[in-house]
Amino acid sequence: MNHADVAVVLRGGMMCSLYQLQVLVVIFSLLSSVASRHCGNGWEHKNGRCYKFVRFRTNFVGSMYFCRYFGGGLVEIDGYNEYQTVVSLARARNFPDFYIGLTDAFSEGNWIQASSYNFQTYFSWSPGEPNNHGNQDCVQVYSADLKMDDLSCSEHMHFVCEK
Numbered sequence: 001m002n003h004a005d006v007a008v009v010l011r012g013g014m015m016c017s018l019y020q021l022q023v024l025v026v027i028f029s030l031l032s033s034v035a036s037r038h039c040g041n042g043w044e045h046k047n048g049r050c051y052k053f054v055r056f057r058t059n060f061v062g063s064m065y066f067c068r069y070f071g072g073g074l075v076e077i078d079g080y081n082e083y084q085t086v087v088s089l090a091r092a093r094n095f096p097d098f099y100i101g102l103t104d105a106f107s108e109g110n111w112i113q114a115s116s117y118n119f120q121t122y123f124s125w126s127p128g129e130p131n132n133h134g135n136q137d138c139v140q141v142y143s144a145d146l147k148m149d150d151l152s153c154s155e156h157m158h159f160v161c162e163k
């Protein structure tokens with residue numbers, strides 16, 4: 001029996017030979033490797049961007065410096081699609097609450113992206129947020145509901161970088 005004689009049933013009822021399946025595995029492995037090299041070690045390529053989920057904690061400014069050191073910036077959410085990408089990647093990793101690159105430290109209630117200084121146009125706030133309780137000028141994403149919450153920039157949080 002050769003490889004062409006062995007049939008494999010894929011999800012959705014599609015059939016292919018064992019050889020075809022091996023070829024597909026090699027192709028996907030190569031594509032994944034190219035994406036990883038494009039982003040660098042420890043980064044994940046998704047929808048044309050590279051993300052690094054950082055599990056140690058630091059304050060907002062520290063997280064910005066860390067991301068910059070590795071050639072990126074604290075993740076800046078450009079819209080619904082990117083928000084869904086980031087929260088789905090976080091959920092898949094059981095990633096805890098994390099900073100995103102959003103602040104109103106310069107003008108209360110005027111949220112800007114921390115690196116580009118663009119005004120933020122997309123929000124997905126938790127109910128009752130932002131509330132500026134105790135001068136909260138930075139933003140985290142809660143792992144419980146994957147919604148935004150304002151918090152003090154001095155809090156030590158996990159964070160996500162992008163490039």
